[in-house]
Amino acid sequence: MLRNQGRREGSPFTGVGPVFVKELSDHLSSTRMLVLTLFVIVFGALPVGFTLQTLREVTQSDQYLFLRIFTVSPQQVPISFIAALTFMIPLMAIGLGFDAVNSEFNRRTLSRVLSQPIYRDALLLGKFLGGLATLAVALTALFLIVFGAGLLLLGLPPRGPEVVRGVAFLIVAIAYGGVWLAVAMLFSVIFRSTATSALCSLGLWLFFFLLWPMIAQAITTGFMPAQFRSVDEVLSLEQFSSALQRLSPGTLFGEAVLGLLQPETKAFGDFANLVMAQTRGMIPGTPLPFDQSLLLIWPQITGLIAGMIVVFSIAYIVFQREEVRA
Amino acid sequence: MSDPLEADNVIEARGLLKLYGSTRAVDSIDLSIRKGEIFGLLGPNGAGKTTTILMMLGLTETSGGSVDVLGFNPVRQPLEVKRRVGYLPDAVGFYDHLTARENLVYIARLLDIPRRETDGRIMEALSAVQLAEVADKRVATFSRGMRQRLGIAEIVMKKAEVAILDEPTSGLDPHATFELLEMIRGLKKSGVAVLLSSHLLDRVQSVCDRVALFNKGKIALMGSVVELANQVLGAGHPILIEATGTDVPAALKGIEGVQQVLPDGAGIWRVVADRDIRAAAAQRIVSAGGSLTRLAELQPSLEEVYTRYFEEARRAA
Numbered sequence: 001m002l003r004n005q006g007r008r009e010g011s012p013f014t015g016v017g018p019v020f021v022k023e024l025s026d027h028l029s030s031t032r033m034l035v036l037t038l039f040v041i042v043f044g045a046l047p048v049g050f051t052l053q054t055l056r057e058v059t060q061s062d063q064y065l066f067l068r069i070f071t072v073s074p075q076q077v078p079i080s081f082i083a084a085l086t087f088m089i090p091l092m093a094i095g096l097g098f099d100a101v102n103s104e105f106n107r108r109t110l111s112r113v114l115s116q117p118i119y120r121d122a123l124l125l126g127k128f129l130g131g132l133a134t135l136a137v138a139l140t141a142l143f144l145i146v147f148g149a150g151l152l153l154l155g156l157p158p159r160g161p162e163v164v165r166g167v168a169f170l171i172v173a174i175a176y177g178g179v180w181l182a183v184a185m186l187f188s189v190i191f192r193s194t195a196t197s198a199l200c201s202l203g204l205w206l207f208f209f210l211l212w213p214m215i216a217q218a219i220t221t222g223f224m225p226a227q228f229r230s231v232d233e234v235l236s237l238e239q240f241s242s243a244l245q246r247l248s249p250g251t252l253f254g255e256a257v258l259g260l261l262q263p264e265t266k267a268f269g270d271f272a273n274l275v276m277a278q279t280r281g282m283i284p285g286t287p288l289p290f291d292q293s294l295l296l297i298w299p300q301i302t303g304l305i306a307g308m309i310v311v312f313s314i315a316y317i318v319f320q321r322e323e324v325r326a
Numbered sequence: 327m328s329d330p331l332e333a334d335n336v337i338e339a340r341g342l343l344k345l346y347g348s349t350r351a352v353d354s355i356d357l358s359i360r361k362g363e364i365f366g367l368l369g370p371n372g373a374g375k376t377t378t379i380l381m382m383l384g385l386t387e388t389s390g391g392s393v394d395v396l397g398f399n400p401v402r403q404p405l406e407v408k409r410r411v412g413y414l415p416d417a418v419g420f421y422d423h424l425t426a427r428e429n430l431v432y433i434a435r436l437l438d439i440p441r442r443e444t445d446g447r448i449m450e451a452l453s454a455v456q457l458a459e460v461a462d463k464r465v466a467t468f469s470r471g472m473r474q475r476l477g478i479a480e481i482v483m484k485k486a487e488v489a490i491l492d493e494p495t496s497g498l499d500p501h502a503t504f505e506l507l508e509m510i511r512g513l514k515k516s517g518v519a520v521l522l523s524s525h526l527l528d529r530v531q532s533v534c535d536r537v538a539l540f541n542k543g544k545i546a547l548m549g550s551v552v553e554l555a556n557q558v559l560g561a562g563h564p565i566l567i568e569a570t571g572t573d574v575p576a577a578l579k580g581i582e583g584v585q586q587v588l589p590d591g592a593g594i595w596r597v598v599a600d601r602d603i604r605a606a607a608a609q610r611i612v613s614a615g616g617s618l619t620r621l622a623e624l625q626p627s628l629e630e631v632y633t634r635y636f637e638e639a640r641r642a643a
């Protein structure tokens with residue numbers, strides 16, 4: 001085939017704006033969004049409610065009491081707010097993205113839209129940004145609700161550093177949603193059937209949440225020597241295990257959030273923490289300043305963003321080769 | 327690089343080729359569409375009409391040859407082409423949850439039409455296709471004919487210089503078809519060149535200035551309907567004779583110019599001659615004692631051209 005008969009002309013971003021605005025307004029007014037929001041509020045409210053109860057009974061002074069709303073697992077339900085989010089953000093993102101492209105195809109609007117002065121890149125990017133903005137709106141609302149509830153029930157305002165960490169957490173949460181939005185959109189480009197694409201996204205999501213930890217564990221066990229001969233050996237095995245786990249976006253998000261919302265975090269992994277404490281003389285329990293925490297989780301954040309970009313690029317390449325006709 | 331367009335051509339394809347694997351969906355066609363004409367692409371299913379159209383819009387890659395649309399190359403300058411060309415895909419779809427107006431607003435935004443002009447242009451376009459009253463109804467409630475008209479409204483709003491319509495009348499009842507063809511004539515009247523593909527031959531015949539007959543990716547015949555009829559059905563004047571009381575073929579024998587006399591039902595004959603023999607035929611039949619009930623000149627029909635051509639193509643194969 002004769003490809004590339006010279007460079008194409010015109011900006012690849014022509015038309016991103018209108019697509020973005022339309023997607024955003026479609027999402028925000030859709031019933032689906034309402035259902036997703038209800039879902040998140042119900043699942044988010046449960047841990048937060050119980051956590052606030054638990055926290056009210058704590059009397060000792062805690063510098064970061066406000067952030068504990070997110071991280072503490074209450075006694076009644078064994079799940080913290082961020083654990084619930086780790087689980088739910090992908091679901092929201094999949095709900096927003098699983099039919100992004102194939103629904104246009106099935107409604108037969110795709111060829112009509114693509115016959116306007118717009119490149120496919122712009123259509124895909126506009127849809128992605130629209131979905132991401134919707135996610136951002138929903139997460140920000142949720143975040144404000146939790147902050148508000150904390151304000152009311154704990155009766156004290158968050159301190160400056162807590163607010164900074166909270167906002168950073170929000171940004172990481174949106175990036176995490178972006179990864180899954182890109183995944184869902186990739187499947188929506190690959191499969192013409194919306195049911196198939198939803199099923200594949202959800203399948204991948206279940207895989208990372210249920211199977212991958214077990215598989216990573218099994219692989220690590222396979223590499224375990226009969227006897228550890230040095231501290232380094234234990235440490236490197238733990239690092240290997242972490243590296244495997246970090247292939248799951250959920251792990252990256254979990255660690256990044258832990259670093260942000262639990263300022264005492266200095267390393268990831270039990271043994272690594274122990275070693276940190278002994279070799280560097282760091283006392284467990286003392287919080288790190290914000291910039292140190294940010295430095296600690298920088299790899300996780302870049303990992304999430306890189307993952308998002310890679311998956312989006314694959315979706316773009318697949319879309320570029322697709323026939324538009326019905 | 328392709329050569330610049332000839333002065334009054336809006337679309338020009340030279341050696342245009344599309345391969346799907348080893349099948350030649352469009353096989354090196356040459357085609358030019360002139361300013362202000364209505365051009366029909368005809369052919370059986372799978373002949374390559376839609377593929378040709380998609381290549382003209384830069385919606386699918388070409389495998390060879392060149393296309394020029396309004397002086398732009400759809401492969402390298404798709405945005406320029408798509409700004410100026412309106413496209414109505416076959417089985418056109420709209421966003422059902424939006425109203426007719428909202429659907430057009432989205433397209434207006436994509437076209438970057440200035441905001442203060444948008445409203446006026448949309449209402450103008452909707453009036454032109456008689457959808458002004460339902461401008462604020464959701465498209466979900468629209469019939470197939472209304473959707474098709476909304477598609478035309480989009481082209482009107484776009485102020486396209488060329489309109490490409492893929493099977494615009496498929497699935498429409500005769501009345502809706504008639505209305506749609508009127509709108510296509512309206513486009514032509516406002517100076518838009520129209521390229522349309524269709525199966526409804528007799529309808530197409532009434533609007534098209536020229537047609538191209540596709541067969542297996544190639545253009546088999548191209549020209550005005552009369553030209554094609556001469557090419558396929560033979561030059562001359564086909565006439566229809568209805569008479570009783572005499573042996574018509576015998577009576578016509580000996581008239582100069584008669585080529586064929588074919589029975590076409592009880593007491594009906596179809597005669598092909600190389601000149602107008604109506605007067606002579608009438609005289610012979612009457613003087614032979616027959617009563618002549620009908621004597622009509624047959625308009626060459628595209629349907630006939632089409633059927634005959636493909637019969638012959640099949641026989642030749």
Ligand SMILES: Nc1ncnc2c1ncn2[C@@H]1O[C@H](COP(=O)(O)OP(=O)(O)OP(=O)(O)O)[C@@H](O)[C@H]1O
Nearest residue numbers: 323346351352369370371372373374375376377378
């Ligand atoms: N994506 C594809 N992959 C392989 N072959 C294709 C593809 N799209 C079309 N074709 C083939 O290309 C040929 C031309 O198809 P095209 O759709 O252009 O025909 P058409 O004249 O528009 O037919 P119809 O009247 O049914 O719309 C057909 O033989 C078809 O099978």
Ligand SMILES: [Mg+2]
Nearest residue numbers: 375376377416
């Ligand atoms: Mg077709």
